[in-house]
Amino acid sequence: MTNLLAVAADTRGFLPDDEAAALRATAADAPVGTWLEIGTYCGKSTVHLGGMARDRGARLVTLDHHHGSEENQPGWEWHDPSLVDPATGRLDTLPSLRHTLAAAGLEEVVSVVVATTAQAAAWWTTPISLLFLDGNHTEATAQHDYAAFAPHLVAGGVLAVHDVFPDPADGGQAPWHVWQRALAQGGFDEVSTHGSLRVARRTG
Template identity: 50%
Template sequence: MSVPAPEILAAFEAAKGFMPAGEGLALYEAATEAAKLGLPLLEVGTYCGRSTILLADVARQAGTVAVTVDHHRGSEEQQPGWEYHDETVVDPEVGLMDTLPTFRRTLRKAGLEEHVIAVVGRSPQVAKVWGGQLGLVFIDGGHTDEHATNDYEGWAPKVAPGGLLVIHDVFPDPADGGQAPYRIYLRAIGSGDFEEISVTDSMRVLRRR
């Protein structure tokens, strides 16, 4: 099993974000396998860069690059009055969330800036202009049906044969969490294009046939 070096794991655990360590290790393992294709590793939904550290470290070792796609204004549940809102990432000048400065500091502290291409924009718009194949697509963006569906439809077709599609926050039981990621997971399995290769808590790793 591929595991990050202690300093990378420490940077991951110190970064602002929500991914548990166990799921982070599963993402690292998947990224390590996918990186063998020599193609970029892309995540949708960056927040402050906690998971990006893991993808960037794999990309550094494999001689490829991690690409992140996020508008950096926060997802629905991160807005004022919602459960995951964090006042420390609100831009006081405009009164809106802006996680980009924190994200950049996260990468700087981890020494991984040069291994990441940060695309600031909305996932469907970026997907429309992305022309190449990807070794890994990690979907961890907005959890409404609209956003999850857009992420799946925009990015899943760009996973190269043998590449991996990783979906976070997949909860078969509605009591455990929102259902939009679960629904796109079922759609991926039902398409016949992907086969499931691992499950770690809410993380699902699928390989493109």
């Protein structure tokens, strides 16, 4: 795990170390099967999940269009100009992800799907044992991602939602609304809170 932690630490992303540790612990307690990560960026959380998938014999799929969310675009707070493809002028995090997976030795463990969540939702049928929602945080997309993929969670499967901030002063509200929806509609038991990471388990 030491090498993976070093790779993750060197990878650009927005996952604090304590939440990364909580994510690994969540994966360690999830059923073995297909795990789906929504929102990859450069692969920081992918390394943490992929390492646990390799150790436990699970399969990790990470889904992202790799052109960044709104806050990653030019003129926004979290824009990184080094990630812009000079040939297209667009943000493109896919090359960084490939380098990350190679450095971590996880290329055979992680399946990379390059698509929008709307595109993938149209054909996704695989049961999911762990669903990590950390994609676009607009209200429409966050709600879509939950509605499209949470129904595929198996009984006992784990739902993890990142960037959940009950107080609007701390961050955007879309993940918080998704979390509230999951608990309100039933079928989930709340498991834990670690910073902005919330975890629940499918009851049936």
